[in-house]
Amino acid sequence: MLPVLYSFRRCPYAIRARYTIAYLNVPVNLREVVLKAKPEALLSLGGRSSVPQLVDMDGARYPESMDIILWALSKSNNRIKVNSVWxxxxxxxxxxxxxxxxxxxxxxxxxxxxxxxxxxxxxxxxxxxxxxxxxxxxxxxxxxxxxxxxxxxxxxxxxxxxxxxxxxxxxxxxxxxxxxxxxxxxxxxxxxxxxxxNNVVMKKYPMWTSEQENVVFPAR
Ligand SMILES: N[C@@H](CCC(=O)N[C@@H](CS)C(=O)NCC(=O)O)C(=O)O
CATH class of the missing domain: 1.20.1050.10 (Glutathione S-transferase Yfyf (Class Pi); Chain A, domain 2)
Structure with a gap:
């Protein structure tokens, strides 16, 4: 089980969240969202359904890109990198x-x-x-x-x-x-x-569906 990141490849907010997660190597399950067909799992969280959004394993929800960046900074094991970027x-x-x-x-x-x-x-x-x-x-x-x-x-x-x-x-x-x-x-x-x-942050993934296998991001 990993935290879930709802993301949209081209969204600048999602790009900054994915970049931080990839740079700090904090694994998540990536769910690629199509804005015109948001998945029920995202909508059923209630409230805003913008992307990116992260749901941690304890159910805590991070509905804004900057929240996700701060979350990744707090979770990364690479404290040297964390102290350098923040x-x-x-x-x-x-x-x-x-x-x-x-x-x-x-x-x-x-x-x-x-x-x-x-x-x-x-x-x-x-x-x-x-x-x-x-x-x-x-x-x-x-x-x-x-x-x-x-x-x-x-x-x-x-x-x-x-x-x-x-x-x-x-x-x-x-x-x-x-x-x-x-x-x-x-x-x-x-x-x-x-x-x-190019190879990690902007890697293309198909639209997520609940039947799909988990997509670990950053890819191993
Ligand atoms: N303040 C939010 C903005 C996120 C945002 O506006 N995302 C856009 C995509 S780039 C979106 O999800 N739009 C559809 C919607 O708001 O329902 C953040 O920092 O995460």
Missing amino acids: PSDACQRNKMSAWIRYNDVFFKKWLDRYKYADRYTEFSESYYFAQCEVFLRRLNRRLGLRSYLMGEKLSVADISVFPFVRQFAAVNQKRFDESEYDNVKKWLSLFLDSALF
Whole structure:
């Protein structure tokens, strides 16, 4: 028996949860969800049925990606890696949380509008792109001074933010590739070109059904 992770491959929230779980090697049973056909097992938990969600072996439920990340940090046996990506220093943690909040509240809002500009007709796609650039500029400045958001080492802040920047880039890859945000591009490629990301985090799984064998993630 392992904790159950409901996930959706392309969801940036699910990507950051899976990345942390894979990086820290905390095994779970992965249930790949199709948002238009959520499984009864997820719906019957009650309340919100967004993904990712984790249900631990004791029945404790973690309904938000950041809850799952904190859960994985608490469960990992690799304390060196845990202390490296999530140092105990309160000031460092506050800075990481501030980046994550800035991403989740500000950037995500404009990213949705940029991605679905045809639905948000109040302003143009270029307007939404320009709003996203406020975050991109700040990220680019920060990454000009260091390889990762908190310094020379990967942190929970990078893991939590990069899936959203990936999504932003993919809206119009050419525009992103031709943009001035070279430090962001370099940082993003540290993730996107990695074996961990391509072979483990983004590995494709069929939609989960209750008849299916358990899928252990990260794959052994
Ligand atoms: N705040 C949540 C957001 C998760 C979220 O919005 N997931 C989307 C997929 S990317 C989803 O499940 N949408 C369908 C729904 O909310 O029912 C988290 O951090 O986990």
